[in-house]
Amino acid sequence: MFNIKHSLELLVSAAIAEATGLSNCNANVIYSSRPEFGDYQANGIMAIAKQLKSNPRELAVRVVSALQSNDLIADAQVAGPGFINLFLNDATLATAATRFAHGEQNLLGAVDHPQRIVVDYSGPNLAKEMHVGHLRGTIIGDSIVRVLEAVGHDVIRQNHVGDWGTQFGMLIAHMESLGENSTKVHTQLADLETFYREAKSRFDLEPGFADLARSYVVKLQGGDRDCLSAWQKFIDESLGHCEDIYELLGVTLSKDDLRPESFYNNELADIVNALREANMLTASEGAQCVFLEEFKGKEGTPLPAIVQKSDGGYLYATTDLAALRYRGKNLAAERVLYVVDARQSLHFQQVFAIARKAGFVPGACSLEHIAYGTMMGEDGKPFKTRSGDTVKLKELLDESVRRAHDIVSAKSPELSPEHREQISNVVGIAAVKYADLSKNRTSDYVFDWSTMLSFEGNTAPYMLYAYARIKSILRRQGEGVHPERSEVRITAVEERNLIIKILQFPEVVDVVASECYPNYLCAYLYELAGIFMRFYEACPVLKAESDLRASRVTLVSLTAATLKQGLGLLGLETLEQM
Ligand code: ARG
Numbered sequence: 001m002f003n004i005k006h007s008l009e010l011l012v013s014a015a016i017a018e019a020t021g022l023s024n025c026n027a028n029v030i031y032s033s034r035p036e037f038g039d040y041q042a043n044g045i046m047a048i049a050k051q052l053k054s055n056p057r058e059l060a061v062r063v064v065s066a067l068q069s070n071d072l073i074a075d076a077q078v079a080g081p082g083f084i085n086l087f088l089n090d091a092t093l094a095t096a097a098t099r100f101a102h103g104e105q106n107l108l109g110a111v112d113h114p115q116r117i118v119v120d121y122s123g124p125n126l127a128k129e130m131h132v133g134h135l136r137g138t139i140i141g142d143s144i145v146r147v148l149e150a151v152g153h154d155v156i157r158q159n160h161v162g163d164w165g166t167q168f169g170m171l172i173a174h175m176e177s178l179g180e181n182s183t184k185v186h187t188q189l190a191d192l193e194t195f196y197r198e199a200k201s202r203f204d205l206e207p208g209f210a211d212l213a214r215s216y217v218v219k220l221q222g223g224d225r226d227c228l229s230a231w232q233k234f235i236d237e238s239l240g241h242c243e244d245i246y247e248l249l250g251v252t253l254s255k256d257d258l259r260p261e262s263f264y265n266n267e268l269a270d271i272v273n274a275l276r277e278a279n280m281l282t283a284s285e286g287a288q289c290v291f292l293e294e295f296k297g298k299e300g301t302p303l304p305a306i307v308q309k310s311d312g313g314y315l316y317a318t319t320d321l322a323a324l325r326y327r328g329k330n331l332a333a334e335r336v337l338y339v340v341d342a343r344q345s346l347h348f349q350q351v352f353a354i355a356r357k358a359g360f361v362p363g364a365c366s367l368e369h370i371a372y373g374t375m376m377g378e379d380g381k382p383f384k385t386r387s388g389d390t391v392k393l394k395e396l397l398d399e400s401v402r403r404a405h406d407i408v409s410a411k412s413p414e415l416s417p418e419h420r421e422q423i424s425n426v427v428g429i430a431a432v433k434y435a436d437l438s439k440n441r442t443s444d445y446v447f448d449w450s451t452m453l454s455f456e457g458n459t460a461p462y463m464l465y466a467y468a469r470i471k472s473i474l475r476r477q478g479e480g481v482h483p484e485r486s487e488v489r490i491t492a493v494e495e496r497n498l499i500i501k502i503l504q505f506p507e508v509v510d511v512v513a514s515e516c517y518p519n520y521l522c523a524y525l526y527e528l529a530g531i532f533m534r535f536y537e538a539c540p541v542l543k544a545e546s547d548l549r550a551s552r553v554t555l556v557s558l559t560a561a562t563l564k565q566g567l568g569l570l571g572l573e574t575l576e577q578m
Pocket residue numbers: 120122123124125160161162320323338340
């Protein structure tokens with residue numbers, strides 16, 4: 001995979017080894033903060049000098065002279081207490097850009113070691129309407145799978161929907177009492193939230209209903225046919241809601257990715273047995289628990305993970321242990337990512353630790369909770385409607401499209417109504433997705449219409465508009481130029497900056513693939529758009545003499561391709577014209 005940073009790390013590490021005899025040293029190559037410090041800088045020398053008790057500046061000088069001749073680094077300068085500033089070779093940059101333009105090299109090559117990666121994301125509870133918490137996980141998870149696939153990993157999506165548990169007894173009892181007439185049930189279930197609330201209030205208030213609900217749970221668990229078919233009807237209706245949202249959002253989850261909680265029902269008893277055989281179980285107040293050393297509550301009290309209740313029922317953790325064993329053993333995952341709300345962090349730490357101790361997953365399998373924060377309203381409290389209800393995602397997305405439509409109509413009244421509608425569909429959805437993806441996922445994030453739909457700053461409208469503008473430059477000024485046969489040249493610093501930025505695309509994607517922070521990609525694309533604008537202001541395209549014009553058109557075209565691919569990895573559609 002083409003990766004300047006990585007190549008520099010290898011070159012500098014080899015020089016360190018040559019100068020010190022130490023292998024596997026971290027050259028610590030980063031982007032330079034200022035042009036006079038070079039394009040990249042190696043900051044690892046100080047730590048190594050400390051370890052060797054030698055003078056860092058002298059060591060840096062020795063490392064620089066030990067650098068093998070190569071065509072990537074034009075100059076390496078020792079600076080400050082022992083930094084090495086690295087200046088890239090213009091000819092190499094121009095050639096690399098040319099090769100990308102000619103399609104000889106894909107902007108994103110494949111990773112050297114593709115992995116089988118299971119990504120668990122979205123996972124709504126089917127008893128209720130999918131809520132904003134699941135919206136975040138769905139959007140972030142979907143971007144992560146796109147990135148992982150783009151760099152060549154073998155990705156298995158798992159939508160761990162909640163389709164089992166005692167609440168379904170109550171819901172089916174309510175559904176059945178409304179009559180067998182499926183059209184009626186269909187209309188009732190159109191509003192899952194109200195349906196749930198009605199069932200719950202009957203459960204709490206109506207004499208006999210709670211018992212009826214409980215009898216349904218028992219029948220359901222006993223595999224009663226009628227009960228199962230009623231349950232299935234409910235699940236299908238509820239899944240239909242999720243699918244509508246997925247389609248509207250343009251996320252890549254399909255029916256094949258469903259691996260609901262109920263899928264693991266037959267494994268749960270065995271999970272508890274396996275834990276018992278591994279001597280990991282402790283009975284506590286009738287429940288079966290796992291106590292692990294590393295989990296302590298307040299004041300050091302032991303903190304159990306409960307895997308079986310005193311009535312014999314299993315829990316969320318039991319199902320997750322079964323799912324993890326399935327992923328490790330059956331799916332042969334080398335890495336499992338859980339894109340789930342940060343509030344479940346303790347749950348996952350416990351599940352991971354128990355699964356490892358019990359040998360449910362191979363030791364080398366990496367288990368990662370890709371946590372995200374809560375979506376907040378403008379009042380700083382978890383996002384709700386004015387009346388305190390959960391916000392219906394369909395309504396939220398429709399509202400975004402509607403607001404985008406108002407903005408587009410005000411901005412570009414000359415466009416045809418169809419065109420405006422098409423633009424607002426794309427912009428409205430992109431705005432919601434990008435607002436989420438561009439924030440550091442671990443923080444709570446404030447949902448705010450005016451910023452997400454603004455044409456200024458790091459927002460979807462800005463990015464989509466930048467892309468459309470670049471495409472229109474290509475249409476107007478690129479005529480007669482064939483980027484796939486043109487040579488890229490560097491004649492101005494703005495060209496050089498743009499080329500370096502474009503060539504850094506694979507580096508950023510690589511980091512997103514390993515650390516799962518899509519906001520890095522958003523920040524990169526936003527900077528790319530800015531660097532492009534500076535190039536375009538400084539470097540005339542149409543008026544340049546023919547070879548230079550071809551070179552510049554090629555850069556415009558590479559920028560467009562990078563933006564499009566990058567936005568695609570975030571799950572954003574682009575528009576050729578806006
Ligand atoms: N259904 C869960 C919830 O809404 C999320 C599932 C996450 N995945 C998992 N394997 N536990 O909180």
